[in-house]
Amino acid sequence: MVYIDGSNFYFSIKNTFQSKVDIGNFCKKLIGNRDDLVQINYYIAPVDQIQNPEMYAKQQSFFDKLREVNNLKIIFGRLERRKKDGEYYFVEKATDVNLALDIVLDAQSNKYDEAFLISNDGDFSGAVKAAIERFSKNINYVAIGTNKTISYHLKKVSSKTLKINNKFIQDLILV
Incomplete structure (x- = not known):
């Protein structure tokens, strides 16, 4: 199983490598030559x-590409509109809870x-720890970013930390 925090993945790749990647091939390369x-x-x-x-149209196009990836399931949260100091902004809701629940329930x-x-969201460390300790699972933390941006808490509780570097990602970059 691969669990991807979509927004976190997107911004980690964008900010670290200034690019976008092929998610299906990223996951295949990540797990190696295994059929499981x-x-x-x-x-x-x-x-x-x-x-x-405009953003909706771009995102729908992205979702269409995701749907072409074998064995990929999109799990939707929601965006809630908030207002602070007269400015509107959106907050992602339910996405992290869905991911954490799935790690433990799966x-x-x-x-x-x-x-x-x-x-790189350390809030998942509780779910990761529960899956490892209660159900004897191996959970690998895939760290994308600098030592400043990757999660100390996930590194601490995970079975293994896999740090993504330029060499790993170079043939996965989309133009």
Whole structure:
């Protein structure tokens, strides 16, 4: 199983490598030459079509490309509109909760022995720790970024940390 925090993945790749990558091939390269990739779960909150039609169209095109990836499932959260100091902004909701729950519930259901978590969000450390300690699973933390941006807490609790570097990503970059 591969669990991808979509927004975190996008910005980590963009900020670290100034590019976009082929997600399907990224996951294949990540797990190596094994046939046991059960599923890729991609967690994201869709943009509201009325609030931002241009971004909505781009995101829908991206979702269409994701749907072409074998064994990839998109799990949607939501964006909530907030206002602060007269300015509107959006907050992603339910995405992280869905991902954390799936790590633990999939471990409990024995859907995997080994999983990969692609996110730098240390809030997932509790779910990772539970899957490892309660269900004897191996959870690999896929760290994308600098030593400043990767998660100390995920490094601490994960079975293994895999740091993505230029060499790993060079043939996965989309033009």
